[in-house]
Amino acid sequence: MIKYRLVCKKCNLSFDSWFASSKEYEKLKYKKFLNCHNCNSNKVEKSLMAPKLINKNKSEKIEKSLKYKKINEKIQKYQKFIKENFDYVGENFSYEARSLHYNQKQNKKKGIYGSASLNEIKELKDEGIDTEMIPWIEDKNN
Secondary structure, three states, X not given: OEEEEEEEOOOOOEEEEEEOOHHHHHHHHHOOOOOOOOXXXXXXXXXXXXXXXXXXHHHHHHHHHHHHHHHHHHHHXXXXXXXXXXXXXXXXXXXXXXXXXXXXXXXXXXXXXXXOOHHHHHHHHHOOOOOOOOOOOOOOOO
């Protein structure tokens, strides 16, 4: 299929039309089957038209952007839940996690969240302290 911009030489109306091929356009033109929708003249000619190129990279970028947006929204939902249901301990996460684990007499009902290095997380897990690591997105609205 090919799309041409057609112009009526009588009334200067410009319109688009689809053809099976450029040969099909020529055949219809020769048989005078092409006419203007406005004045019914058969003096219709092709005009210059910029080709539409499909940019695969652009569509891939849009798709990746949509995936990123969905992931970002999911992370923000997790963060909201964590902020509402856990206590923030900042850089003291390792210390506070050990304190909760080994001093169970505190009966602390809320969990904690904060920052820890990969090495600190590994050490906590080696000690049998249940920890999870999630990506954290800074809130840019504040």
